[in-house]
Amino acid sequence: MATKNAEAYEAVSKKYEWGFATEVEQDFAPKGLSEDTVRYISAKKNEPEWMLDRRLKAFRLWQTLEAPDWAKLNVPPIDYQDAYYYAEPKAKATIASLDELDPEIRRTYEKLGIPIEEQKVLAGVEGARKVAVDAVFDSVSVATTFRKELEEAGVIFRSISEAIREYPDLVKKWLGKVVPQRDNYFATLNSAVFSDGTFVYIPEGVRCPMELSTYFRINAENTGQFERTLIVADKGAYVSYLEGCTAPMRDENQLHAAVVELVALDDAEIKYSTVQNWYPGDENGKGGIYNFVTKRALCQGRNSKVSWTQVETGSAITWKYPSCVLAGDGSVGEFYSVAVTNNRQQADTGTKMIHLGRNTRSTIVSKGISAGRSDNTYRGLVRVAPTAEGVRNFTQCDSLLLGDQCGAHTVPYIEVKNPSAQIEHEATTSKISEDQLFYAMSRGLDQEAAVALIVNGFAREVLQQLPMEFAVEAQKLLGISLEGSVG
Amino acid sequence: MTQLLDLPSNRDEAWRWADLGGIAAAAALAPVAAPDAEFLDLPGAKLLFVDGVLDEARSDLGPVTLGPVTLGAVDAGDHPLGRRASHGWTLRLAADAAADPVQVVHVATGRENHVAAAIELADDAAVQVVETYVGAGWSNRLARITLGKAARLMRSVRLLQAAGFTSLREEATLGEGASLVTTVLGAGDAGTRIDGAVTLAGEGGYAEFGGALLTRAEQRQECAVRVRHAAPNGQSHQLWRAVAADRSVASLAAAVEVARHAQKTDGEQSLRGLLLQRSATVNLKPELEIFADDVKCAHGATVGELDARALFYMQSRGIPPARAQALLTRAFVADALDRIGDERVREAFVADADAWLERAL
Numbered sequence: 001m002a003t004k005n006a007e008a009y010e011a012v013s014k015k016y017e018w019g020f021a022t023e024v025e026q027d028f029a030p031k032g033l034s035e036d037t038v039r040y041i042s043a044k045k046n047e048p049e050w051m052l053d054r055r056l057k058a059f060r061l062w063q064t065l066e067a068p069d070w071a072k073l074n075v076p077p078i079d080y081q082d083a084y085y086y087a088e089p090k091a092k093a094t095i096a097s098l099d100e101l102d103p104e105i106r107r108t109y110e111k112l113g114i115p116i117e118e119q120k121v122l123a124g125v126e127g128a129r130k131v132a133v134d135a136v137f138d139s140v141s142v143a144t145t146f147r148k149e150l151e152e153a154g155v156i157f158r159s160i161s162e163a164i165r166e167y168p169d170l171v172k173k174w175l176g177k178v179v180p181q182r183d184n185y186f187a188t189l190n191s192a193v194f195s196d197g198t199f200v201y202i203p204e205g206v207r208c209p210m211e212l213s214t215y216f217r218i219n220a221e222n223t224g225q226f227e228r229t230l231i232v233a234d235k236g237a238y239v240s241y242l243e244g245c246t247a248p249m250r251d252e253n254q255l256h257a258a259v260v261e262l263v264a265l266d267d268a269e270i271k272y273s274t275v276q277n278w279y280p281g282d283e284n285g286k287g288g289i290y291n292f293v294t295k296r297a298l299c300q301g302r303n304s305k306v307s308w309t310q311v312e313t314g315s316a317i318t319w320k321y322p323s324c325v326l327a328g329d330g331s332v333g334e335f336y337s338v339a340v341t342n343n344r345q346q347a348d349t350g351t352k353m354i355h356l357g358r359n360t361r362s363t364i365v366s367k368g369i370s371a372g373r374s375d376n377t378y379r380g381l382v383r384v385a386p387t388a389e390g391v392r393n394f395t396q397c398d399s400l401l402l403g404d405q406c407g408a409h410t411v412p413y414i415e416v417k418n419p420s421a422q423i424e425h426e427a428t429t430s431k432i433s434e435d436q437l438f439y440a441m442s443r444g445l446d447q448e449a450a451v452a453l454i455v456n457g458f459a460r461e462v463l464q465q466l467p468m469e470f471a472v473e474a475q476k477l478l479g480i481s482l483e484g485s486v487g
Numbered sequence: 488m489t490q491l492l493d494l495p496s497n498r499d500e501a502w503r504w505a506d507l508g509g510i511a512a513a514a515a516l517a518p519v520a521a522p523d524a525e526f527l528d529l530p531g532a533k534l535l536f537v538d539g540v541l542d543e544a545r546s547d548l549g550p551v552t553l554g555p556v557t558l559g560a561v562d563a564g565d566h567p568l569g570r571r572a573s574h575g576w577t578l579r580l581a582a583d584a585a586a587d588p589v590q591v592v593h594v595a596t597g598r599e600n601h602v603a604a605a606i607e608l609a610d611d612a613a614v615q616v617v618e619t620y621v622g623a624g625w626s627n628r629l630a631r632i633t634l635g636k637a638a639r640l641m642r643s644v645r646l647l648q649a650a651g652f653t654s655l656r657e658e659a660t661l662g663e664g665a666s667l668v669t670t671v672l673g674a675g676d677a678g679t680r681i682d683g684a685v686t687l688a689g690e691g692g693y694a695e696f697g698g699a700l701l702t703r704a705e706q707r708q709e710c711a712v713r714v715r716h717a718a719p720n721g722q723s724h725q726l727w728r729a730v731a732a733d734r735s736v737a738s739l740a741a742a743v744e745v746a747r748h749a750q751k752t753d754g755e756q757s758l759r760g761l762l763l764q765r766s767a768t769v770n771l772k773p774e775l776e777i778f779a780d781d782v783k784c785a786h787g788a789t790v791g792e793l794d795a796r797a798l799f800y801m802q803s804r805g806i807p808p809a810r811a812q813a814l815l816t817r818a819f820v821a822d823a824l825d826r827i828g829d830e831r832v833r834e835a836f837v838a839d840a841d842a843w844l845e846r847a848l
Contacts, residue, residue, distance in 0.1 A: 421762075
């Protein structure tokens with residue numbers, strides 16, 4: 001056993017692979033949070049008056065709210081005054097091509113493995129799949145590629161601050177419509193101090209010619225990152241959006257409170273995929289990102305569809321419930337999730353499917369994997385309104401426990417007010433059996449590889465939903481996240 | 488008048504679906520005439536409580552004692568409703584004792600009444616306790632159950648109040664190899680809240696906690712049961728059925744908690760809801776909280792209406808639609824009442840459920 005474990009121990013003592021900090025000159029807002037901070041951010045972004053008013057309104061509201069504590073999470077008190085709310089890399093304001101990018105930033109991207117270079121090459125190849133990357137480095141979008149090709153298709157793909165200036169009517173119409181300012185504590189905070197993010201508008205009947213992607217990355221010490229994403233798919237439009245993130249190793253906990261809003265009109269479809277690999281803290285639970293995110297989709301149109309796929313391997317604490325409000329008749333909501341927790345990580349994640357329209361359908365597949373001394377909770381809500389005839393929901397929550405020091409929890413809420421609904425919920429909890437491990441190892445796999453293989457099999461249903469670019473990365477991530485957890 | 492101000496709030500997750508307004512309203516109900524008390528035709532002790540006070544003339548205490556309820560191993564208790572009850576009855580059985588069934592009928596005639604009970608069974612003791620609630624008002628109960636090694640308790644509770652609210656707080660601790668089977672039928676017109684906390688403290692314990700909640704009109708019935716596996720090799724089953732008609736709300740919240748060292752636990756939950764009208768609501772929350780890695784915990788939850796194919800099949804065999812609907816609904820409810828071991832008791836419960844279905848369908 002000792003020799004077999006040697007490798008495992010080595011893996012356990014391994015440090016966060018993506019842990020590094022890039023030294024780039026930054027422009028900071030003064031530390032702390034006040035109306036002045038809000039005004040500073042708004043001014044920095046050259047925002048119109050109406051946007052500042054919205055921010056101030058949200059900030060005043062936020063001051064009256066209390067942080068939620070219903071989740072099965074142990075969140076140390078957060079000092080909101082002890083953080084920077086705005087950090088901008090001191091680079092040129094606009095960049096024509098990637099070559100003009102700050103070399104430090106570029107090196108960071110390379111270390112992260114963002115395949116921008118590769119994609120640029122790919123872009124020249126006829127018929128190759130293309131990915132447009134709007135890379136968010138701390139708080140400002142520094143590079144947007146493929147903008148031209150997207151514009152030809154009529155797709156608007158901008159940082160949210162640009163969109164506020166360039167498309168104020170669209171932004172005014174939809175921003176805060178799905179996640180209103182007073183939605184919850186963290187969403188309100190985000191509404192007040194969001195620094196940057198992405199705006200996507202797909203016009204009627206357009207199928208977005210490439211996968212859109214934003215790479216989030218928290219870099220500056222003590223900066224919360226408050227991203228705001230708004231995606232609107234007009235009638236008959238289709239878009240697949242990829243979101244992925246890693247953050248460098250820092251000792252102090254960092255707060256990330258993003259808001260993502262999706263709107264799908266008649267016959268539109270949005271596919272939103274996330275691979276989240278932020279720094280989870282070390283093996284003793286020191287450091288790590290707090291990921292308190294509000295993600296919600298409004299399927300407003302008839303036969304619209306929103307599909308959330310997430311692979312959550314990072315963050316010290318995750319509080320995240322990507323949801324679908326199925327208002328349009330015949331609309332479809334999907335949620336596929338793999339959440340992995342190791343060491344001292346805590347995750348409380350799941351989804352809400354609010355069925356309002358007739359013949360709306362939803363599918364929830366959640367795979368929770370707990371290892372080390374972590375806690376992993378699935379928390380979900382399926383609600384059927386009295387007017388929603390013919391609703392179908394299928395929910396499956398599976399938990400896999402690695403070791404006897406971790407916890408797996410399932411807290412599903414089902415609220416049904418219409419008898420024609422068919423709601424099914426299934427859940428199982430299991431562990432990796434000795435037999436499975438023995439079999440895989442008898443075929444020549446070492447223990448790590450055997451565990452990774454079994455875990456990937458467990459999560460396969462979800463990983464299949466990811467676009468190609470992410471599926472490979474996600475599989476690798478699962479293996480890395482669980483290194484040293486068995487043995 | 489009890490201080491209703493310190494009731495929990497719906498903002499509290501554990502009380503999210505609770506009808507807290509219903510409790511206050513029940514406590515304010517004007518006095519009504521006492522309905523007939525119905526004891527089942529069983530041997531053994533019979534206790535009749537009218538507004539929380541024992542009617543000695545019509546009771547036969549048997550092995551049961553009255554007075555302040557000593558709480559035994561369980562701490563003083565901080566349950567927001569349960570803590571209001573401190574006096575009531577105690578049933579203590581010595582090792583290897585097998586007593587006749589104990590029947591308790593609670594009659595409420597308005598306002599509020601609080602009764603506590605303690606059931607302590609020493610090693611290998613066995614007994615059956617049957618309780619019935621009738622009348623109107625707020626009947627609030629606390630039951631503390633301690634089962635020794637291999638002790639067996641079969642508990643069946645009928646909630647048949649015509650108006651008001653019945654709240655039960657059940658706290659049970661099971662020793663090694665002990666068995667507790669609790670079945671609750673809510674077939675009255677009062678609001679209910681069944682709040683259970685069962686701990687399998689000894690190895691190889693067996694717990695069943697389930698039943699059927701039938702709601703109609705504006706009624707709201709709710710169970711919130713948590714079974715905690717604190718020792719290895721335990722088995723638990725929570726099987727609940729809810730039928731909701733009119734504008735009523737039936738809520739089933741069942742949780743299984745498996746402690747760190749409770750390996751080889753087998754925890755099962757089956758929550759199913761049937762909606763008879765579109766204005767009714769069924770809420771389900773099958774919760775798992777697992778800290779051990781070698782366990783088998785499965786839960787299933789479904790909500791919907793009767794299977795259209797089954798209805799069609801029965802009609803094709805010449806059964807009128809209304810009759811087919813009644814038969815299928817009856818079968819749906821019967822699942823939960825099958826767990827009652829004593830045939831006489833089970834039949835009485837099934838009859839009550841049938842009477843409810845007659846009225847609702």
